[in-house]
Amino acid sequence: MSQLWLTIKSRWKIILLAIVPLIASTFVIVYTVRYQAIALEKQQQEVIKTTYLNSKDLELKSYITLAKRSITHLYDSGRVDTAVMEEAKAILAKLEYGKDGYFFVYDYQGNSLVHSRQWNLVGTNQWNLKDDQGKLVIQDLINRARTNDKGGFENYDWEKPSSHSIAPKRTYVITLPKWGWILGTGVYLDDIDRALIKVNSQLRDNIHSTTFSIIIIATFVVVLIIILSLVLNIRVDTKLSVADAKLKILAQRIINTQEEERTRVARELHDSVMNMLVGIKFRIEGRIIELLENEQSDSVRVRLEDIAVKLKDTLTELRRIVRDLHPLALDLGLKVAIEQLVLNIHDVGIAAKFSTYGEVDSLSITTNRALYRATQESLHNIKRHAHARHVTVKLEEDSACVQLTIQDDGIGFNVDHIKCDPKHGFGLHNMKERVESVGGELTITSSLQGTIVIIKVYH
Incomplete structure (x- = not known):
């Protein structure tokens, strides 16, 4: 039984040596997958954000080009009188796209000239206007447009017309130097934030799904190994039990055979050799008695008596051997x-x-x-x-x-x-x-x- 137990323990050690590395490698794979997925998520966010901004930049440039064309006939006329400028303002004020797309015009001093969605700003000076981040919005827009002949982009926080909430905005502005104006339009970036959140949610769901799938597969493999091991153990244990039972039967047969052989030898010694020795002992004792009656030589009598003593000791030892071979008391x-x-x-x-x-x-x-x-x-x-x-x-x-x-x-x-x-x-x-x-x-x-x-x- 102890050997069987040692065999079972050794077998389970081998099984553990197979399962433990599998579990460890599963955790390493899960960690690596999650780490790579998170890194990929960040890269994908950057790619999506960059691609989105590039597309919006092209879109804003297209809008500005269209807006400028709408007043080209007035701007290229060479007139700088109030009537021409007012006509241009009216045209630009009517231009819009989408629910949050509009155009605005400021002069170089920060006065609002056109704003189709926030009429209350028109006619006011916004030179010192700051957003929630402390950024001087109008000054930065004017400086950006005047420092680059082709215009430029600026990011800031501004009220979104559709929701009346403050949201990040990206604006493209150009100058109309003949009139001392800057013309601009922009897009709100909270849409990209929502898109990124949605993408992040999908990526996280994919990460969780992948991790869960790996764990399920690893668990299935571990369970399969354990089940197969148990089946193997049952079969091997059954074979070992049968072999152990056969060995016990064989050992018992050997012991029984030994006992039977001992019994046979004991009987042979008792019935033949011992009887023969007893007969010899009686004859020697008889000769001693005859010698005593005939008063023969003392030396012969002493020798016979010595032989009789040794024979008696031999019989005693033989009885002990017979008793050990087959205890009659049993x-x-x-x-x-x-x-x-x-x-x-x-x-x-x-x-x-x-x-x-x-x-x-x-x-x-x-x-x-x-x-x-x-x-x-x-x-x-x-x-x-x-x-x-x-x-x-x-x-x-x-x-x-x-x-x-x-x-x-x-x-x-x-x-x-x-x-x-x-x-x-x-x-x-x-x-x-x-x-x-x-x-x-x-x-x-x-x-x-x-x-x-x-x-x-x-x-």
Whole structure:
């Protein structure tokens, strides 16, 4: 399970390594698009404004040309009398275009001579007239017209006839030097401001739409990657689960085969070799008795007695081997078998205590073997390495699981180091495999105060 979890974590790391750059690149693209779009918006504003002003400048020049032609016959007559000038004023006062297009005339002193939309100005001197920005409008218009024979353009704020509101205006003026006049007309620029606002709104809508589209596409790609990854994970996890289940079955078969082989070897040793050794022992003991009755040589008797002692030790060791290969006590139940192991540990001077809770004799043979072998390995490690004085073994069962707890007060060991050391920890590895083969889990905690081994096998 830990390997499976590591595999899943590694797979998700790979997925994140694919998604994170995608998200980062999406943000970079969105930022770049917005930055370029805003820059393009400013450029487009300048282009639109310049184009608009150029077209209006040509338009104003055309209007002035037409207005001048309307009075050419009078201006070129060479007359400078009042009657001719009044006739020219009347003609110019009637000229207009659009709802805000008109012509005006001022003399060089700033007196208003013609203004078809603001009659109240006619006859007044506007030399010192200023707009809202403090600009001397009439003086600038006169100076602009007189400093350039072809006329010139001026921008200022002026009242718009159609709305009676102050708006920016661009005016083109020329001089009529024979009469000491300036003739001009202009267009209001608030229309271009509205046009630019409309263009800006459309550009911003396009920017938002493009940004939203990029985000939607990126989100779709991320979601698609996640979905495909989940599908892949499910398939791989399923395959891993099947493989893990097959490995568990194979491991259990190997363990069962080992136990069966041990049982077979134990029976062969018990039924053949051990019986043969027992028979030899009886014969030697019989010869010793005969020697004692016949009062034969003491040296021969001593030798036979020595052989008998060694043979007895051999039988004891052989019984231990047979018991380890196939514990006969396990046939009487798990409690009896583990209790026998706990009693045997007293032989090395370790105080041991064994207790049970619940019905633990209803477990399967496979589970009994796994728990027995785990106990055997734990007690063996305690005898060889722990330097413990006390050992407690507890076997208990409830509705959820069977739990085996083995605790000692020895010197402990580094669990992680032993697990990672290929030269050591073989017994712990076997314990873990046996426990997991029956659907259990093994937990080992160790410190200088001792070691606790907990095995849980769930129903």
